Amino acid sequence: MPTPMRGDGHPSPAAISAVGLRKSYGDKTVLDGIDLRIPAGSVFALLGPNGAGKTTAVQILSTLSTADGGQAQVAGHDIATSPGGVRAAIGVTGQFSAVDGLITGEENMLLMADLHHLSKRSGRRVTAELLERFDLVDAARKPAQSYSGGMKRRLDIAMTLVGNPRIIFLDEPTTGLDPRSRHTMWQIIRELVSDGVTVFLTTQYLDEADELADRIAVLNDGRIAAEGTAEELKRLIPGGHIRLRFTDPSAYRSAAVALRETTRDDEALALRIPSDGSQRELRSLLDRLDSAGVEADELTVHTSDLDDVFFALTASTVPSRPAQSTQPTQSKEDVR
Ligand SMILES: Nc1ncnc2c1ncn2[C@@H]1O[C@H](COP(=O)(O)OP(=O)(O)OP(=O)(O)O)[C@@H](O)[C@H]1O
The missing domain is CATH 3.40.50.300 (P-loop containing nucleotide triphosphate hydrolases)
Structure with a gap:
């Protein structure tokens, strides 16, 4: 310390x-x-x-x-x-x-x-x-x-x-x-x-x-x-990501190909890309989308919060939050 x-x-x-x-x-x-x-x-x-x-x-x-x-x-x-x-x-x-x-x-x-x-x-x-x-x-x-x-x-x-x-x-x-x-x-x-x-x-x-x-x-x-500090604790728990949502299925598919390391939600036409939420990562993501000629309809940045930290660190005593206690890498916004 x-x-x-x-x-x-x-x-x-x-x-x-x-x-x-x-x-x-x-x-x-x-x-x-x-x-x-x-x-x-x-x-x-x-x-x-x-x-x-x-x-x-x-x-x-x-x-x-x-x-x-x-x-x-x-x-x-x-x-x-x-x-x-x-x-x-x-x-x-x-x-x-x-x-x-x-x-x-x-x-x-x-x-x-x-x-x-x-x-x-x-x-x-x-x-x-x-x-x-x-x-x-x-x-x-x-x-x-x-x-x-x-x-x-x-x-x-x-x-x-x-x-x-x-x-x-x-x-x-x-x-x-x-x-x-x-x-x-x-x-x-x-x-x-x-x-x-x-x-x-x-x-x-x-x-x-x-x-x-x-x-x-x-x-x-x-x-x-x-x-x-709150920031140090939040950094302990991965879970930050960028979420892109599309209305056009072909734009969604092109983005999925261009970005590769994504988790796809075909039903919602949404992609989730692991990210620390930094400006550098965000810029690189937008550059790749630009190069592929696709534009997302919605972009949201999700960072881990203290809830994620708390549930991940005290998982064994919080059985009522299985989504987070068993998957500490999933951020709060995705389970609510
Ligand atoms: N005087 C006591 N005799 C026996 N057990 C006790 C005593 N005081 C506390 N405990 C036990 O010690 C544990 C910790 O209690 P404590 O009140 O310090 O927890 P806490 O984190 O403040 O909880 P809460 O958020 O519910 O107030 C509990 O299991 C409690 O039952």
Whole structure:
């Protein structure tokens, strides 16, 4: 794994690093040796199917649970020997929300300020700022149980920020949210990162990882099956192709002869040519069509997406997508 560099050429310090993290419940191995290096100020997404161990990883790194083996440092503190140091530097939100539904949003915030030993005055100031920032001013005096899912998530993050953490763990932050609330949450996450916060995100939404994460790891069978930028992961899985569709059968046949390495669909009069989607490949294809004197009626470029990566890497645990789990070279557009 290349070490990310800062603008000044020095490696970025790791906000979170782990070597050989292991965890079992009974005879079930959930994490089977996980290595991580997450540079400060970046967004890292841990992807994986249900039960892959994402929450377990978050719980261990945030010291809510202990590892059976391996080592990890969070904000420079060892999770085993300095859990208090870790806790002081991090915020955790997600499946185990801290929001108390019986009291108001504002009271939840003030309670959090108390827990962080802020003075009454600073507590009120920080609460007012965060309620404003997360668009919760109108709802501030209402019981949190009356909030929508999106409002509760925003309150949860606002509460986490009271302690001004430099590292935030977000366990499935947008699960169950409607598209608008998801986008609001993405915006909030981007703003956190632009303030220099490191975000460790777990998600089952590939588009979320694609949108937000600097680096993505796919967790499967207790191990990191692949790790990299979204683009690097997409390149791991072949499946990109160009599709040409014709209305004139003789043009279709001439193109098939001229292009040779194609998969034919005689019924749809469509040809599929493997391609990395680069300009060079596209130009060469168009040149060959020109030389043969044929013109396609429709040309589409299909690149692999994170769905393809996810299904290919976690194939054994996703029986409901046989077209992709058994043929990882087939791209998403062809099976939907
Ligand atoms: N406290 C526990 N005791 C026993 N088994 C557990 C415990 N916590 C988690 N597990 C098991 O560990 C495995 C991983 O669970 P975990 O919640 O970490 O997965 P996940 O990737 O977060 O899944 P999801 O996407 O469904 O939230 C699951 O099989 C789960 O049943």
